[in-house]
Amino acid sequence: MKGKVYLVxxxxxxxxxxxxxxxxxxxxxxxxxxxxxxxxEILTLVPRKAQLHDVGKxxxxxxxxxxxxxxxxxxxxxxxxxxxxxxxxxxxxxxxAGEEMQALRKAGIEFEVVPGVTAVLGAAASVGIPLTxxxxxxxxxxxxxxxADDRPVPDLRSMIDSGTTIALYMPGADSQATVEKLASAxxxxxxxxxxxxxxxTSAQQTTVTSLEKLANIHAQAKPSILILGDVVRxxxxxxxxxxxxxxxxVPAQIPGQHQEAELA
Numbered sequence: 001m002k003g004k005v006y007l008v009x010x011x012x013x014x015x016x017x018x019x020x021x022x023x024x025x026x027x028x029x030x031x032x033x034x035x036x037x038x039x040x041e042i043l044t045l046v047p048r049k050a051q052l053h054d055v056g057k058x059x060x061x062x063x064x065x066x067x068x069x070x071x072x073x074x075x076x077x078x079x080x081x082x083x084x085x086x087x088x089x090x091x092x093x094x095x096x097a098g099e100e101m102q103a104l105r106k107a108g109i110e111f112e113v114v115p116g117v118t119a120v121l122g123a124a125a126s127v128g129i130p131l132t133x134x135x136x137x138x139x140x141x142x143x144x145x146x147x148a149d150d151r152p153v154p155d156l157r158s159m160i161d162s163g164t165t166i167a168l169y170m171p172g173a174d175s176q177a178t179v180e181k182l183a184s185a186x187x188x189x190x191x192x193x194x195x196x197x198x199x200x201t202s203a204q205q206t207t208v209t210s211l212e213k214l215a216n217i218h219a220q221a222k223p224s225i226l227i228l229g230d231v232v233r234x235x236x237x238x239x240x241x242x243x244x245x246x247x248x249x250v251p252a253q254i255p256g257q258h259q260e261a262e263l264a
Contacts, residue, residue: 003078003079004082004109005083005104005110005112006025006029006084006085006112007113007114008116009090010037010042010116011089011200012200013122014041014122015039018042019114022114026045026084028082029050030082031084032051032053033053033055033086036057038088074109085100087116089118091114093119094169120225120227122199123196123200123225123227124167126206128234129227129235131227139165140165141164160187160229163230167227168182182211187211192230193209193228194207194208195214195220195226205220205221207220
């Protein structure tokens, strides 16, 4: 029997945000290699007969090297197993799927990518932030705060001026460093922003503030995502009230979430 590897997106955390295809593949899997960001609720969907391998990588903790993940995927598939490589969010958005696809191609292993709901979509939906808005924000920039080397953040001034919404994945534990990095890249310090951690789960935390006040908020659980742009002001209403773009922000109380408003 010929094995196959499925690179599957688990979404931001809520099991109900899994695609039907992802759910079917999980239930049929012989082996599942999952990231640390995959929620425990989703892992309960894996059949007991299946091998379950935690291959997560988290800063400050013991992690699985990428080469080990490649080796394990390839060996399990060569044994004729149906392998699910389960990733938080979407496999093609900061999920190292490119590296894994190259390794599988080189080894002659058949594979398929199954998209998932990426973090910013789940996070924005949970607090009512429209990532694009016809009169205000016509584009969305998804970027990471954790580069593989010491490259600087791209120049963002023209993008902010044009109304682009910025979604920063993995903003880092040092909020002040994040503020300085974004400010030096041209993001005005008064820019509204929202920090959303563990999006779509019962443990979700949300703080709405401005970039200059970001360093003053209490540390939130990881993983988190930072959304910047005028559209963040609409999160208090969850509807398109255009006057809210210039109005004082008032906190919206969302069940099961913590939200602070510090924007004036």
